Amino acid sequence: MTQQSRHPLAARGPGRRTVVGGLFGLGAAALGAPVLSACGSGAGADPKTVTFGSNGADATPKKAYAAVTGAFAKDSGLKVKTNTVDHDTFQKSISTYLQGTPDDVFTWFAGYRMQYFAKKNLCSPLDDVWDKIGAGFSDATKQLSRGEDGKYYFVPLYNYPWAVFYRKSLFKERGYQVPQKWSEFIALAKRMKKDGLAPIASGYGGGDSWSILGAFDYLDLRANGYDFHMSLMRGEVSWTDKRTVAILDLWRELTPYYQPSAGGRSWQDAAQSLLDKKSGMAVIGLFLGQQITDETIRADIDFFPFPEIDGTHGQDAVEAPTDGFMLSRRPKNEDGAKKLLEFLGGAHAEELYMGVDPSNLAVNEQAKTDSYNALQKKSAELIASAKHISQFADRDSDPGFISTVVLPGLTEWLGHPDDGSGTLKKIESQRSRFFTA
């Protein structure tokens, strides 16, 4: 190539330096962009819109929430912008979500889990909302909705009981009797195993290890009573206490009757095996109903309360987790958000929700229950008859303690159910890290 031919070429396009400089300018702009956009997003709150963060990502709850927010929008003339996130992801990211720019109203759980965020000032008190909706709720529910400072932070929507579920037709075919006492329960499980069934449907694989806690909670509630259970959950008693050891001793009697390979199965597959009559019973919540698509099977499902272990405690406690709503700490549209919460706490909203999702029970006592199916009616009676209502281990306790210490310990133990003292010692070694005064 000659000098002459090179010159015009170089002059034509942009110089090498311009190109490199331009690229770096672009790069710098790209680096700066998040900072700028983060500044901008604070503004632009629309007084006609309320944002709603929902963890109801499954088809049924999603439809049910849509029915409720749709009715509110029609009622109030406000627009509800729903932001749905997968249930587990929502829980995992809740801390960062609440510290960032959360939606005005968001779904959450009653119990320790709600009180924790109230204590950290990541949500707003709702006393003025409760002035209007308070009449519809029982004292137990009011208690559940208050933080440690006595202010209301939570508007409940529904709850659902945990119990032992079974198929009526299977029990009839085989002549099984509903057990009242622990010994009858074990005897029934033994008989089922002989009949070729998996006595207790079980699936705690993948992200479903929480499902084992239903049995753990009930064993504790029945054997040691509600008060001990709550102190254990709040980290006030040692996990190596002999009463905790007793829970594992009882559990060990039951583990031979658990469906095999449970550590790799989802709870949905376990529930399906109950519906398919491959398993005899399941310790599970009423949400089991969300798995049922065939209405004739739904009519064939029944439950009995977890059997009695110690006569002094009988069957006086029911595990009935309550779901509902909270208000974020700096809602963009506070008036609108409170209006939405009032609506959500009203009987009409609960009727609408339960109309779409019949696997839950309205908490508001003024909500009409005549559309309830038999299972819902029985559940409502079970909860109403309870002397104590617990939420669930991961709601009554520090959820981090449960998910990173208790659950790995207990699932490992379930694989080799020995005397459990090693497992309990491991759990106890971490207790002080989570529960400090």
Place this chain on the structure above:
Amino acid sequence: MSSATPRTRPRRLGAGDRIFLTVIIGIPLAALLFFVWLPALASLGLSFTTWDGIDLADIHWIGLDNYKEIFTNYPPFWPAVRHNVIWLLFTALLPTPFGIFLAYQLDRRIRFTRIYQTAIFLPMVLSLAVVGFIWEIIYNPDTGLLNGILNAAGSGHHIDWLGNPDLNLWAVLVASGWRHTGYIMILYLAGLKGFDPALKEAAALDGANGRQTFLRVVFPALKPVNIIILVVTVMESLRAFDIVYVLGGGVGSKPGMELLSLLITDNIIGESSHIGYGSALAVVLLLVSLAAIGTFLVQTFRKEDQ
């Protein structure tokens, strides 16, 4: 420098050039410091504190307590270290040599080599999360492919691949190795393509058989590629996270599958986070990684300098 001498040599760069250089070096440098080293140092600082991640005023200095707790009183810590080591040894001893073997075979102009290359490399194109989902289906205890085959073969055993704490790590390692093999194969194949065939011919003339040619001639001559493969293998083993996370159901560490990376997220992500504790674990992992990669690189370059 010669700036003090009376006859300064003429500056080769003008003012504009120097500004330009400052800008193009300064911006990436600032980005690196801000986005990489600042967080790393912040983690180091936080590892001496206890903090729930919410209010800055709640950060309390506790010195070395986190480290003391981790090393002496944290049940999943030593299993996690052991699993990371198993991960490294397994990956270095099985999928990596196998990938090299495949690359060597595929380089020998056999028929359909393109198809084989694509097929073996395909898992690498999938994201690890997708790989996780695929193996989740294979390992499912009731409807999974593996147990289906076992049942068809007549063994009545119901194997809980992902639930059994003695088994699940190996199940995950197979899934990860399946993907790693293709990666190593493509890296090595690229090296072999640039290999001078004259060396092979010379070896053949000297009477070397296939195995000798590979071990004595090809392998040593591809040293730069070998280094890359080793560094990649070590890094992949230390940062192993996503596939275990997916196969474990996305809720943090499971019995039998604890890894250092998972313990960090266990403590940091979630509703009640222990930022200080998690940071201390992250610092431990950082030191292990730096030690592994550092020793290796220093040694390699020292040899090269000689």
